[in-house]
Amino acid sequence: MGRISWDQYFMSQSHLLAMRSTCTRLAVGATIVRDKRIIAGGYNGSIAGGVHCSDEGCYVIENHCVRTIHAEMNALLQCAKFGVPTAGAEIYVTHFPCLQCCKALIQAGIKTVYYATDYKNHPYAIELFEQADVKIEFVKFEKTISEADKGKDELILHLLNKLSESNTDDDVVQALRNKADQILS
Numbered sequence: 001m002g003r004i005s006w007d008q009y010f011m012s013q014s015h016l017l018a019m020r021s022t023c024t025r026l027a028v029g030a031t032i033v034r035d036k037r038i039i040a041g042g043y044n045g046s047i048a049g050g051v052h053c054s055d056e057g058c059y060v061i062e063n064h065c066v067r068t069i070h071a072e073m074n075a076l077l078q079c080a081k082f083g084v085p086t087a088g089a090e091i092y093v094t095h096f097p098c099l100q101c102c103k104a105l106i107q108a109g110i111k112t113v114y115y116a117t118d119y120k121n122h123p124y125a126i127e128l129f130e131q132a133d134v135k136i137e138f139v140k141f142e143k144t145i146s147e148a149d150k151g152k153d154e155l156i157l158h159l160l161n162k163l164s165e166s167n168t169d170d171d172v173v174q175a176l177r178n179k180a181d182q183i184l185s
Protein backbone atom coordinates (compact mmCIF):
# COMPACT_ATOMS: atom_id res chain seq x y z
CA MET A 1 0.00 0.00 0.00
CA GLY A 2 1.44 3.37 -1.08
CA ARG A 3 1.73 6.18 1.42
CA ILE A 4 0.40 9.47 0.05
CA SER A 5 2.79 12.40 -0.19
CA TRP A 6 2.43 15.53 1.95
CA ASP A 7 1.38 17.48 -1.14
CA GLN A 8 -1.40 15.00 -1.93
CA TYR A 9 -2.46 14.83 1.71
CA PHE A 10 -2.87 18.61 2.06
CA MET A 11 -4.37 18.94 -1.41
CA SER A 12 -6.90 16.21 -0.55
CA GLN A 13 -7.85 18.18 2.55
CA SER A 14 -8.54 21.23 0.37
CA HIS A 15 -10.67 19.18 -1.99
CA LEU A 16 -12.59 17.81 0.99
CA LEU A 17 -13.15 21.37 2.24
CA ALA A 18 -14.35 22.41 -1.22
CA MET A 19 -17.18 19.90 -0.80
CA ARG A 20 -18.51 22.14 2.03
CA SER A 21 -18.67 25.13 -0.31
CA THR A 22 -22.08 26.80 -0.51
CA CYS A 23 -21.57 28.94 -3.62
CA THR A 24 -22.88 27.18 -6.68
CA ARG A 25 -20.55 29.13 -8.98
CA LEU A 26 -17.31 27.55 -7.79
CA ALA A 27 -16.41 25.09 -5.02
CA VAL A 28 -13.01 26.05 -3.63
CA GLY A 29 -11.08 24.75 -0.63
CA ALA A 30 -7.92 26.05 1.06
CA THR A 31 -5.65 24.59 3.72
CA ILE A 32 -2.97 26.60 5.52
CA VAL A 33 0.02 24.55 6.58
CA ARG A 34 2.99 25.33 8.80
CA ASP A 35 5.80 22.86 9.47
CA LYS A 36 3.71 20.08 7.86
CA ARG A 37 0.84 20.79 10.24
CA ILE A 38 -2.59 21.97 9.17
CA ILE A 39 -3.26 25.22 11.02
CA ALA A 40 -6.46 26.34 9.26
CA GLY A 41 -8.89 25.55 6.49
CA GLY A 42 -11.56 27.38 4.57
CA TYR A 43 -14.03 27.03 1.76
CA ASN A 44 -15.99 29.36 -0.47
CA GLY A 45 -19.05 30.32 1.57
CA SER A 46 -21.25 32.97 3.19
CA ILE A 47 -20.55 34.67 6.53
CA ALA A 48 -21.39 32.50 9.54
CA GLY A 49 -25.16 32.41 9.99
CA GLY A 50 -25.81 34.00 6.61
CA VAL A 51 -27.99 32.62 3.84
CA HIS A 52 -26.33 30.28 1.36
CA CYS A 53 -26.05 30.72 -2.39
CA SER A 54 -26.99 27.05 -2.67
CA ASP A 55 -30.37 27.89 -1.04
CA GLU A 56 -31.10 31.41 -2.30
CA GLY A 57 -29.08 31.68 -5.49
CA CYS A 58 -25.93 33.74 -5.90
CA TYR A 59 -25.88 37.49 -5.29
CA VAL A 60 -24.15 38.55 -8.48
CA ILE A 61 -22.78 42.04 -9.07
CA GLU A 62 -20.64 42.70 -12.15
CA ASN A 63 -20.35 38.99 -12.80
CA HIS A 64 -19.03 38.21 -9.28
CA CYS A 65 -20.92 36.54 -6.46
CA VAL A 66 -20.58 39.07 -3.62
CA ARG A 67 -22.16 36.91 -0.93
CA THR A 68 -19.28 34.57 -0.36
CA ILE A 69 -15.93 34.87 1.34
CA HIS A 70 -13.29 33.05 -0.67
CA ALA A 71 -11.71 29.88 0.73
CA GLU A 72 -8.23 31.43 1.11
CA MET A 73 -9.71 34.44 2.91
CA ASN A 74 -11.76 32.21 5.23
CA ALA A 75 -8.66 30.21 6.13
CA LEU A 76 -6.67 33.40 6.86
CA LEU A 77 -9.55 34.86 8.88
CA GLN A 78 -9.77 31.69 10.93
CA CYS A 79 -6.12 32.31 11.88
CA ALA A 80 -6.91 35.96 12.70
CA LYS A 81 -9.88 34.95 14.84
CA PHE A 82 -7.90 32.52 16.94
CA GLY A 83 -4.55 34.32 16.92
CA VAL A 84 -2.57 31.82 14.86
CA PRO A 85 0.47 33.31 13.05
CA THR A 86 0.55 32.82 9.30
CA ALA A 87 4.02 34.27 8.69
CA GLY A 88 6.09 31.80 6.69
CA ALA A 89 3.18 29.40 6.23
CA GLU A 90 2.10 27.64 3.05
CA ILE A 91 -1.34 27.31 1.49
CA TYR A 92 -2.88 24.50 -0.56
CA VAL A 93 -5.76 25.68 -2.73
CA THR A 94 -7.93 23.79 -5.18
CA HIS A 95 -7.89 26.75 -7.61
CA PHE A 96 -5.42 29.49 -8.48
CA PRO A 97 -6.20 32.44 -6.15
CA CYS A 98 -7.99 35.56 -7.40
CA LEU A 99 -6.32 38.96 -7.21
CA GLN A 100 -7.90 39.91 -3.87
CA CYS A 101 -6.87 36.63 -2.23
CA CYS A 102 -3.41 36.90 -3.78
CA LYS A 103 -2.85 40.24 -2.07
CA ALA A 104 -4.23 38.99 1.25
CA LEU A 105 -2.00 35.89 1.13
CA ILE A 106 1.11 37.97 0.44
CA GLN A 107 0.24 40.42 3.21
CA ALA A 108 -0.36 37.58 5.69
CA GLY A 109 3.16 36.31 5.06
CA ILE A 110 2.28 33.13 3.14
CA LYS A 111 5.45 31.94 1.44
CA THR A 112 4.25 29.18 -0.91
CA VAL A 113 0.98 28.72 -2.79
CA TYR A 114 0.24 25.22 -4.06
CA TYR A 115 -2.73 25.01 -6.42
CA ALA A 116 -4.37 22.12 -8.28
CA THR A 117 -6.38 23.86 -11.00
CA ASP A 118 -5.61 26.85 -13.18
CA TYR A 119 -8.41 29.36 -12.76
CA LYS A 120 -8.27 32.67 -14.62
CA ASN A 121 -4.65 33.01 -13.41
CA HIS A 122 -4.37 36.77 -13.38
CA PRO A 123 -1.03 38.06 -14.75
CA TYR A 124 -0.99 40.78 -12.08
CA ALA A 125 -1.42 38.13 -9.33
CA ILE A 126 1.51 36.20 -10.79
CA GLU A 127 3.54 39.42 -10.91
CA LEU A 128 2.68 40.29 -7.29
CA PHE A 129 3.55 36.80 -6.05
CA GLU A 130 6.90 37.05 -7.82
CA GLN A 131 7.57 40.52 -6.46
CA ALA A 132 6.81 39.33 -2.92
CA ASP A 133 8.98 36.25 -3.40
CA VAL A 134 6.03 33.90 -2.91
CA LYS A 135 6.55 30.57 -4.62
CA ILE A 136 3.62 29.34 -6.74
CA GLU A 137 3.56 25.64 -7.44
CA PHE A 138 1.12 23.54 -9.43
CA VAL A 139 0.26 20.26 -7.69
CA LYS A 140 -1.62 17.75 -9.76
CA PHE A 141 -4.34 16.38 -7.50
CA GLU A 142 -4.54 12.62 -7.70
CA LYS A 143 -7.84 11.28 -6.47
CA THR A 144 -6.94 8.67 -3.94
CA ILE A 145 -8.90 5.44 -4.19
CA SER A 146 -9.76 4.00 -0.81
CA GLU A 147 -9.42 0.27 -0.17
CA ALA A 148 -13.22 -0.03 -0.27
CA ASP A 149 -13.37 1.53 -3.74
CA LYS A 150 -10.67 -0.68 -5.22
CA GLY A 151 -13.05 -3.65 -5.51
CA LYS A 152 -15.71 -1.52 -7.19
CA ASP A 153 -13.07 -0.36 -9.64
CA GLU A 154 -12.31 -3.90 -10.73
CA LEU A 155 -15.98 -4.86 -10.85
CA ILE A 156 -16.86 -1.95 -13.14
CA LEU A 157 -14.02 -2.83 -15.55
CA HIS A 158 -15.02 -6.49 -15.49
CA LEU A 159 -18.66 -5.64 -16.28
CA LEU A 160 -17.59 -3.35 -19.11
CA ASN A 161 -15.44 -6.10 -20.64
CA LYS A 162 -18.32 -8.56 -20.40
CA LEU A 163 -20.56 -5.99 -22.05
CA SER A 164 -18.07 -5.60 -24.94
CA GLU A 165 -18.23 -9.34 -25.56
CA SER A 166 -22.04 -9.24 -25.70
CA ASN A 167 -24.19 -7.89 -28.53
CA THR A 168 -24.38 -4.44 -27.01
CA ASP A 169 -23.83 -1.57 -29.40
CA ASP A 170 -20.16 -0.42 -29.46
CA ASP A 171 -21.15 3.23 -29.02
CA VAL A 172 -23.11 2.42 -25.89
CA VAL A 173 -20.18 0.47 -24.42
CA GLN A 174 -17.76 3.28 -25.30
CA ALA A 175 -20.00 5.90 -23.68
CA LEU A 176 -20.12 3.79 -20.50
CA ARG A 177 -16.34 3.37 -20.60
CA ASN A 178 -15.86 7.12 -20.85
CA LYS A 179 -18.19 7.65 -17.93
CA ALA A 180 -16.32 5.01 -15.89
CA ASP A 181 -12.96 6.64 -16.74
CA GLN A 182 -14.31 9.95 -15.52
CA ILE A 183 -15.44 8.50 -12.20
CA LEU A 184 -12.40 6.30 -11.65
CA SER A 185 -9.64 8.71 -12.73
Ligand SMILES: [Zn+2]
Nearest residue numbers: 023053058065
Ligand atom coordinates in the same frame (compact mmCIF):
# COMPACT_ATOMS: atom_id res chain seq x y z
ZN1 LIG B 1 -22.57 32.50 -4.78
Ligand SMILES: [Zn+2]
Nearest residue numbers: 070097098101
Ligand atom coordinates in the same frame (compact mmCIF):
# COMPACT_ATOMS: atom_id res chain seq x y z
ZN1 LIG C 1 -10.23 34.80 -4.00
